Amino acid sequence: MKQRIRVAVMAVTLCAVMVLSAGCGKKFDASGYVKACLDLVTKNEQEDYMKLTERTKEQAEEDYQSNLDTIMSDFAALGISDELQDKYRAFYADILKSTKYTVLEAKEDGDNFTVDVEVEQLTGVFNGVQDELVTAAQEYAEGLTEQPTNEEANEWTANKLYEILMERMSSSLTYNEKKTITVHVQLNDKIYEIPQSDYDALDAALIDVGDLG
Numbered sequence: 001m002k003q004r005i006r007v008a009v010m011a012v013t014l015c016a017v018m019v020l021s022a023g024c025g026k027k028f029d030a031s032g033y034v035k036a037c038l039d040l041v042t043k044n045e046q047e048d049y050m051k052l053t054e055r056t057k058e059q060a061e062e063d064y065q066s067n068l069d070t071i072m073s074d075f076a077a078l079g080i081s082d083e084l085q086d087k088y089r090a091f092y093a094d095i096l097k098s099t100k101y102t103v104l105e106a107k108e109d110g111d112n113f114t115v116d117v118e119v120e121q122l123t124g125v126f127n128g129v130q131d132e133l134v135t136a137a138q139e140y141a142e143g144l145t146e147q148p149t150n151e152e153a154n155e156w157t158a159n160k161l162y163e164i165l166m167e168r169m170s171s172s173l174t175y176n177e178k179k180t181i182t183v184h185v186q187l188n189d190k191i192y193e194i195p196q197s198d199y200d201a202l203d204a205a206l207i208d209v210g211d212l213g
Contacts, residue, residue, distance in 0.1 A: 028113070028185075029052065030106035030115055030192070031103055031113075032048065033053075033185060033192065034106075034117065034183050034194065035048070035103040036048040036052045036053070037049065038101060038202070040060060040063060041063075041064065041067050042097060042099050043096070043097050044064045049063075068089055068093065071089075071092050072089055075088055075158065079154060080155050080158045084155065084158055084159055084162065087162055088158075088162060091165060094169070095125065095169065095207065098122055099119075099122055099206045099207060100119070100120040101117050101118065102117070102118040103117050104116040106185070111187045112184065112185060112186045114182050115182070115184075115185060116180050116182055116183075117181045118178045118179070119178065119180075120175040120176060120177070121179065121205055121206060121207065121208050122174075122175055122206065123173075123175065123176050124168060124173050125165060125168045125169055125208075125210075126168075126207075126208065126210035126211070127210035129161065129164055129165065130210075130212060131211075132164055133157070133160060133161055136160050136164075137156075137160070140160075176208070181198075181202055183202070184198055
């Protein structure tokens, strides 16, 4: 049983396709654009995102849900129950809403912009979780009279991990000191976009995933 329990490894992913057509005679609000993209992905705040990207409400909702789909892809691969997947989806929606950041004024760089984002990294939820989960799994295995299937082991592991994470969300959530991430807003063929590498940098800065990264 000990070898059959699989420790789920997750990483919060900040990923969405966000573009804006360059308007004739209008000064592009790069700072507002970065904030709208972050607010959409983390808090599902759609109004400013829709205005700046010309996305419809349905498309904005699709962009938000697509990010959660990316986060949940590892859980789907484990074959855990739909009910437990729904719980994890709600958990990640809540933890993303708990992130803290301040988007500062944009600086022009030719046709492009740089925008500094001050991030207070959320921490205390994932740190040391893997060791705690392994210990719980060992105790669970010692009490079994027969070996579970892979599906049963995965379901138990994912459920126990969920319990640990929820407890930490209510009691151990803290924030690190501010760190500045520079985001580049680039004009490519009349389309403003943020490079994936900058989304990755924000992803790493927003949430400390500890030993589950």
